[in-house]
Amino acid sequence: MKQKLIAAFMPLLVLVLVFSTFATNGVSANTGNENLELATLQGDFDLSSSKAVKVMVELQEESIVGAKHKGKKQSKQNLKSARDKVKKEVADRTSKSKVEREYDYVFSGFSLEIPANEIPSLLAAPGVKAVYPNVEYTTTEVVMEEEFSPEMVDSAPFIGSNEAWDLGFTGEGVKVAIIDTGVDYTHPDLDQNFDDYLGWDFVDNDADPQETPKGDPRGAETTHGTHVAGTVAANGQIKGVAPDATLLAYRVLGPGGSGSTENVVAAIERAVQDGADVMNLSLGNSLNSPDWATSIALDQAMAEGVVAVTSNGNSGPNNWTVGSPGTSREAISVGATQLPYNVYDASIFTSEGVEYPSSKVQGFPSDEALTDLDENEYEFVYVGLGASQDFEGKDLEGKIALIIRGEYPFVDKATAAKNAGAVGAIIYNNVAGEMPEVPGMAVPTIMLTNEDGLKLQEELAAGNNTVSFDIEFNQTVGETMAGFSSRGPVVDTWMIKPDVSAPGVNIVSTVPTFDPANPHGYGAKQGTSMAAPHVAGAAAVILEANPEWGVYEVKSALMNTAEKLIDPATGEEYAHNSQGAGSIRVVDALQAETLVNPGSYSFGVFDKKKGKQVERQQFEIQNLSNKAKKYNMEFSFKGEVGKHVKVSTSKNLRVNPGKTQKVNVNVQVNASKLEPGYYEGHLVVTEGDTEIQVPTILFVGQPDYPRVTMVGATALGNNEFEIYSYLPGGADEFEIWVFKATPDGGLGDYVGDVLYDADLGKGYNYHDWDGTLVDGTQLPAGDYILAAYAKKGNLDYAVAAGDVLTIE
Template identity: 65%
Template structure:
């Protein structure tokens, strides 16, 4: 197939708003030199600029926000910002009659949100005073699965094991409880009437940006706009519950900002508004257990968070649940300044498993994939269970099947997470599950899954299906203890690096699997309860609570001090599968340890370091970097530094000042001279460690550098939107563009499983960088119009010799 030269809709539309030549009266020099071209604002986002469909965007103004101007040494007033914003709005109303301005910002972000036809965005870009335009993206809660309501007779204070694990209880014993520290929870709201949370809320509870009132309560049942919520209450409990269970900072005060509405979904415009309001309301710490899948730092939410940190508010965000591959961190976890948090599983037991059906049939690949508790897993022993095949494990696959007290046999795939398959099995009454692979090889373990779950290979799964065909539908288990595993990274936790800034993400990690906390039950007779959830949403508030403890104990610390203390003293976590430490972009600096952070006598900022990208083929490329050492002790300290890049240390050398003397209570810069012989190294990224010692204490700074073209995905976040029966837009995020791309279609089940290849839609060349609707499609393949139903679109994108693939499920209506 002939490749088509891609013509950017953004660029072609932008040409329409360039200024015309000056007048051509007598004496006018009518040459190309007299053509004045407007300098357009920068455009980020996914838009079909040929469509008249209404879309919502976030406008950033050239006029600096109050906080940005303050930190750049400039005077800025609310009145001046209002005047500048009103001028842009007036210009917009003249240029785009249908434009409707919604939220306005001036404190940590300068601009407004506006709804307008997509084909009028180029006119918006040309307005004087507009700096950038961002998409009004959808944000969702960063939790995995539906969670589990814990019956009243089952919960106890001991169930909340994660706070003691990170050392919070030792801090309480030392009198550090978060008292006097205000934590903003920017989420789905909070049940401030819950007896474990009521103490933390004053007369002012926060703000509801969904319903625009002062009552940030969770979405109740029977809201016609969508499902009820409990996520923000769960997060709030992890921070500051003080009742049946205790949060990390049980005497901290809370403010709730409801930016995610029914179903736990919201938008950029509300998230930015929540961040801005929290800063103005005097929050000391803010937690955002929410996100999207875009690995890009320069979105409106990240900008707002960075300036919130500059204003002295410790911003903590979840890193996302798109792991375990690298480059999966999403905004706002990509923020340069905010503390991004990965999720860990608390120490747990590993078990061996044997499953049996008919005599003579063996399943050698059977292994324990995950379980909610040791007791529930071991309860499968000594019994025989009927097992029922439920296809891909989508909720619809359970309809009409009796799973009560039985084992669900499920295939991997269909785009459904293992935790969701297990949750659906439990909801159907199953007491366990067997998940077999849909391709060759072994699939991942998932600690904390809703029902005891055994995994097998595809081959052994086919044996089980053959048994069912023969009428042999009974299975038994022999499960025995293998070993104890220390704190380990959750497989779902998103990984870095952050694209563009090349920063290590997450910054730190914290418990995020099977976390018990406060929830509303939405049951009038028994309204307050407890639930178990997992996700980086659950990890982030552990760090927010820890930040509150640090601020109470060290009220003079700034945001960089808090972040550094948590990172410098984090415990390196070991992958039980390899016996080696997890990579930096998996665990960050490691699992947080509260008492070590409280008692540290040295701070190194920043707590991790990216040396950037090195391209020079011959000889050594030399760059200079630096970080700061702060001596918190009462005596002068002498520090030494050793930088280790392991087996690559011959090609990567980092020289630092040794025997650096820092007086008590003082800070000094540490200069680093980085020499990289890129010609000896394959393209990619390389992790190293800066070891800092004062003779009695030693701690590590994770560091990273990139050689030539890093192995980032050439395309992510691919999908299809339908405008009419014969007009579809295919969109995706191309971090640095693509030299070529192939777009192809598979048929799919309703749950999203590819079942057969249909054909190639097109082959394209020279796709520009960014997140945009890059192709308009008429719904046909090889001249045949596709019938209504579910499909998968995939894009293979190639740039600078590397090809990656991304795809998404969509429906033709």
């Protein structure tokens, strides 16, 4: 039976990035006697371990912003007094603890280092509301060096930024906080966007939020924050979306581009207090959960009037891959798109009887450069790997460079060919299979499989050294979702994420050169990290155009006016949890006369076995114009689901100029008549020729989120290990399996079971393991890979660890 189960779930075993963090399972007690209440613990920590861990402690005393928006008075002095009292209590109750950072504005509490086995004492301390893990955050950039191209078209004009500039809106007077790896504020395209106050460095705790330079003994140099800042507001050789915005830099990710919750929360808090109007967080982790200290801080920042923009993550294209803080309830989460491009078919000819069926266009600098090759014959010259030195002593002027894949990025090979005088290149694979398309190559480049490339080499050896091309236009592909862009929904809240999308593939922006003699640095990066600052810049432009707008007007305007994207593979709109409301359009957003808030929402889960289940919700229609408007509203759902989902709301509504009207919604679902699953629809609001489509979703039965998303093990020595796993919704049944590792680090034969457990809560779980199977068999020395299996309700899932574990 076990072998059948393993075989059934082998297709579900996927590699995940494993990083060190702590458990986050909601645990609390309510006895009715407040003197006996424990604080909420977000996680199943290994409470038997004396190992020091870092946590975020939230106090019962409200933060300044939290109290303000509940109509209560709060002061820094009162919070300090409450915090000091809790700190003393914690010190008295624990043998060894160390307070790190303290918070009072958007988060009430402090970060703390404490032995894990003393966390129960922390939970019992009066004044403590909750304890969260101090997780690691990294930049959400996709590193695919071979596919980078420095010749991509400008993405800011594509979303309408230049049209907004023509209207006089450039982000002037709006402050945008870049919470990232720091920013090279000396870059000639950025230095004019900074005032005397630059921001703050939370890594080194000083007023110089510069990027990590080359040669830092703590780790690799960084360029990410400068790239993000350039997309927002560069104003030099390239222009960002809001070129006249004022920038504030907050360095929270240090050498190598990683950092912790305590610094991110501290930066959010300081940015709000520094008067930021917009903040951009192009960072994240892989955990799909809305309840983190970072999310609380972002929610409060939005409540305080700061537009918070965050990347959605780069773990797509499957659903449920969105990671924190993209899971935030209030912040604007952003997915990544690829700009439109033309597709051409290409065939090549050398001599009769020799065919190259794999011939495809890989990339080109312009349509004209590619079509100029059509029906022309050229001499081709083999230049090996295509490094600059491979062209030395060879005549490539007006010829075609034949290059083999490997060692160097595709774009570098094409650039070297152009510099040598070549008018095109043919790159063939060094292994079986196909290669990726790379828009924007320096010369028109045709790609071949390894088999066809070797045919060309044979032709060259036989003296057939000329090649002709047949180039034909195929189609124009519109803006598309990037495959790497993470998808929602969010576990627990079941919210649609991302909220909107923006260009994020091969985006050219500013980067530090770390060379004063050559300060103008530019580079191409891709990821939702690159998409988010398009939205942050757009928010700055919108706020300049509409200074009276609050954060939710900005968010709704971006969502309500976004352009729905079509998946070229299906000819239909991408799913809501792929594109959100669509790709942003700046001018449409800043000129919106009607807003529907929220800009998307989930009706939640309907799982009543018999009869009909009714849920009640509410949305708002805001008339920004100077005349009364009449609106018609209706809900539509795809397919047969509409027969069993009834939504009742006002059909017609009059809203006076400058007023907002709340609209009640009753949703009735007969779940017994529907197959379990995820269903999409729209709230369609029409007024005259204006139509706003608000994405909506609902679930019938248990949502199909992955029951386990991470597993790994920490070696403690002497074949003792600590196994950790992440369960987004907990598990009724839980197992750890072990497989032999293949030489290349893949899954080999199934060996047996390491442990069984049951009734685990959501979040991280820790288990000690001594290298034996459940039957007591000691594993022989060798390399192994663990996999976790979890079942919750009637759905189960399995996932393999990304790292090889060694038994000695």
